[in-house]
Amino acid sequence: MLVVMKKNALPEEIEAVVSAVEQKGFMARPIPGGERVAVCILHNSGAVDASLFLQLPAVKEVIPVTRPFKLVSRESRANDTVVEVGGVPIGNGHLTIMAGPCAIESEEGALEIARIVKERGAQIFRGGAYKPRTSPYAFQGLGEQGLKILARVHSETGMPVVTEAIDHEVFDLVEQYADIVQIGARNMQNFSLLRRAGKSNRAVLLKRGMAATIDEWLMAAEYIMEGGNNRVILCERGVRTFAHHSRNTLDLSAVSVVKQESHLPVIVDPSHAAGFRDQVVPLARAAVAVGCHGLIVEVHNHPERALSDGAQSLYPDQFSDLCRQAEAVSELLHPLREKAAA
Amino acid sequence: MLVVMKKNALPEEIEAVVSAVEQKGFMARPIPGGERVAVCILHNSGAVDASLFLQLPAVKEVIPVTRPFKLVSRESRANDTVVEVGGVPIGNGHLTIMAGPCAIESEEGALEIARIVKERGAQIFRGGAYKPRTSPYAFQGLGEQGLKILARVHSETGMPVVTEAIDHEVFDLVEQYADIVQIGARNMQNFSLLRRAGKSNRAVLLKRGMAATIDEWLMAAEYIMEGGNNRVILCERGVRTFAHHSRNTLDLSAVSVVKQESHLPVIVDPSHAAGFRDQVVPLARAAVAVGCHGLIVEVHNHPERALSDGAQSLYPDQFSDLCRQAEAVSELLHPLREKAAA
């Protein structure tokens, strides 16, 4: 950490900063810069609270140097983590496609969509049993009945299933039925839920919050890993910006940065980023091209009758196109990948 | 709702939209515009799902007209709601000041700060017992012990207390000790927690999420009111933008808009908006000037030793200034207020 002094800081003010640092048990080293002095803090074992120094006289700013996350960081583990779920690997060179309806609406419908997406290229089935909805008057999902349908889909088709747990109580239930428990964007900093996920033996799909920095997102994953669960999959799903031609702005450079900073697999949700069906396939291609480890996509056999997110759900034939194109792009990256690994 | 057709939509495509609307039980009326036709949907009793029509051929966009919230809306209740907490009114012409440390750190410290803030102008005491922290390694609050200290503060000073409930389980506890239960910005769309708050007989302070629209914020309040709890206080605390000279960008026009759209009281948290002590007093003055019903401010007797948020906590003398100035601005608005009411 670097404590930057104001231009005209007095020697005794600089000395006061040095003392404050030393009182915390660290070493301080004042550094005369071009126009002002900065005091470097040494031998701190982790992040130091900036606010301790910000309030001292003649301190201009405090600049953190060390990143706050540990277990999720690439520095703590050089090799890519591969999360295996029911025989399906996620991470490091695999392209895993998860697909299904926004919400589970009926057993018959779920099974039909599951058969369609499996046949056309999905390895994992997605479907919501508990839906976080902006309005209390909107359809909230089938609840446990939806989970039972998911279990049925798993046993009938062999596909592992991913579904969201919207709170602690629901987590206990979801864990019994799902192979991957999703923590949604709105819950990315629901720290109780993250701690609960840390105690689960299920893989966890952690969506990025709609205004979360990469540091905050990785810190949320750190909560889960700190609890003992190493099977975390990150999911970029767009961030909220001034732009409104898509529901959110898909931030693909986040995929590159996460892959540099962390060893965890990172997938992309083009459906929630886009909000409109026509943008989903192009964004899916782009996500694979940037180097993500998988996609999670909304597909419905009758989007026009879907109880939620119909406008962004793909028709089965569009999903076939998506799989074909995503795999073609992924194939193309393989030699690049091998070259990089060599 | 308005379904806008593409420029060259065929008569049969327009007809298909009309049929789709009628199948849902509504009336449809096609309207020839300057360059294209739009189909208006009539006699719908509430919001209609846009996605139903977006997927029909030649449909360009779907524009919602009716706002989604009911109980919180000004249209459902013309008069301002006043939430009374332990004899302290919040809303409609009152300026209520809540103050205290970010986190409760010790009984002695809390009592000392409480006496200071009461003497200098606060009516309600704030202090965190459960802290939502970005990092799992940061100080997380004293938990139930902190709640007991808050109860002690209440009995010693007579000030009602407000503290955050970070999850369902904690809510049960917090409810027993606190007069106002806070739902934090990160939990604004934790719908389970909102439903829990709806069943409480405690007043609820609902902070705006850091990337929440006003509609989403009011819908979160709608969740609480829909559960039967009418004592909701809204709190603007800044939103996340590209700007980084303050921790968040305080959005004061939100106060004006909320007061037009809703009958609920709305207060402002300048401390979390600013992130730096120097900006807190000016922003507090501005918040009162724009017309908010109260302030919630972080104050510490020794900010430099605070376990969290030290950099944005006011010194006691700064808090005295804040109260004096805020009240002077509020006084000034009184005749304006009366004039507006007349």
Add this chain to the structure above:
Amino acid sequence: MLVVMKKNALPEEIEAVVSAVEQKGFMARPIPGGERVAVCILHNSGAVDASLFLQLPAVKEVIPVTRPFKLVSRESRANDTVVEVGGVPIGNGHLTIMAGPCAIESEEGALEIARIVKERGAQIFRGGAYKPRTSPYAFQGLGEQGLKILARVHSETGMPVVTEAIDHEVFDLVEQYADIVQIGARNMQNFSLLRRAGKSNRAVLLKRGMAATIDEWLMAAEYIMEGGNNRVILCERGVRTFAHHSRNTLDLSAVSVVKQESHLPVIVDPSHAAGFRDQVVPLARAAVAVGCHGLIVEVHNHPERALSDGAQSLYPDQFSDLCRQAEAVSELLHPLREKAAA
């Protein structure tokens, strides 16, 4: 346009809106909705100013329906525009790669980089002679000398050149030397410069402003086309958001939307979006995968000695990789494109 009335609007207030619309020479048709009345405006020949009606009593909001742009819109021209520059086509199925240094620093350097990028896959050479710089103390480019070097590069290598005109006066000069005149992100709404570009017989590369909506961007292109210049190439280069892990957030869904809304070619600048060299190649792949018509990339033979933007300039070997990968992804999309065209 749709004028939405407040819930309890009186018949005479609705009538006043109807009169106001009719006074402007349009037709008005009141539409009773679920909870409120809306008045539709018909037979307007273009966009109507919303503010005319917003101020009438009991008007809640005014919702525009017709998009404001004409000449740039897909509706005015169904086929993709292909801009040809010195024998190099840009648009509709071609992938055009423009590359070179941020700024022209010397004739020798420029020629060396030009030979490198041509050999490795570029069709057009880029290089700044006039640099818009945040600081008045930073290197501002070689000016006309830089333009002469660009002309030399063109004659030596046969590659057309693109360079930025930062103002009216500079435009006159740039036009004499460059094949494509660039209007930078900061000048996207410099309407005088846009009008000047409209009178040029050079192709114009119009970068998206860093906080511009797609409508604003297309309206800027409309200014150029309205002046008589149809050879406009759009360029997405990232938008400013709360995220700071890359210099800007590349908005790839904008490419899809522009291709739907407009017939103009749209290319992507991954260098300025990223700000860091490591992110450029992955983002370039993603841009091609989403369907853009070309790339503009910063390359330097000695990035560590570059006078500007060194951190985001590719090394020659990275640029070779970029071209190989971009073309491979583009190849892949060809059959998709043909299928779409069929």
Add this chain to the structure above:
Amino acid sequence: MLVVMKKNALPEEIEAVVSAVEQKGFMARPIPGGERVAVCILHNSGAVDASLFLQLPAVKEVIPVTRPFKLVSRESRANDTVVEVGGVPIGNGHLTIMAGPCAIESEEGALEIARIVKERGAQIFRGGAYKPRTSPYAFQGLGEQGLKILARVHSETGMPVVTEAIDHEVFDLVEQYADIVQIGARNMQNFSLLRRAGKSNRAVLLKRGMAATIDEWLMAAEYIMEGGNNRVILCERGVRTFAHHSRNTLDLSAVSVVKQESHLPVIVDPSHAAGFRDQVVPLARAAVAVGCHGLIVEVHNHPERALSDGAQSLYPDQFSDLCRQAEAVSELLHPLREKAAA
């Protein structure tokens, strides 16, 4: 400047950074931190280009310490600058109100509005002769005829006038008629225009760009001061964010920060921030309360007939309220100001 090394940087990689720094003529001092080494750069006379070091092996990031602006900075001039225009002081304890229509539409109208705003509290008259408009088809202002009307307003009422120069050519003209030349938000980084303004002997009103950081805004002012013109007035007018309940999000903490960082006066434009008339008066009160040196407001005698920005223009009576309230808030701050000065 601080060059932060990766965790496992080798001694020779650190040595390479030290050499690179020394080659630039600065001193380098490696600092072992908690988890990694950082190299401090000393004795640099100004800002150093970060990209020089970012590309060296094992460099993680480069952190600038010194702010890039000089002439505008508080450190270069401790006392507040007061810009005097036609006898009206702007800055340091004065509250200056500028008001008038968005655009000059006719001599008669302009004179009528001028008399109204003068009588009710304005000291300076505003009105656009050249309007930057998103659409080429919208009303673009009366041009030089508008400037002549402004001169007439000045001679008739004695009020100095402010109007926008949208380009270099227009600047020459505007300068002859206006007392203050405005540079609009869209032109904040039109560096040619800034340099032109630097050579003017007129005061310049520099609006903040809609996605500009404070550093960029102050650097734009630095361009003007660097050219020799010290009479710069800054104007906050809202920034673009995800929020759409107001046209822009007014960033009042920017006023506090600018007053700390710079000696230049800073005023606020609540009309363009709000976009809706109802929000203008509350935001104006807030702006004065936060401590700005003045307001610039749109007023029209018949907003419903205004050719532009009608929805955000105040009625004369609303403007009277605004002046009364703004001055009352300003009065209130006087003793605070004097206390601060003491």
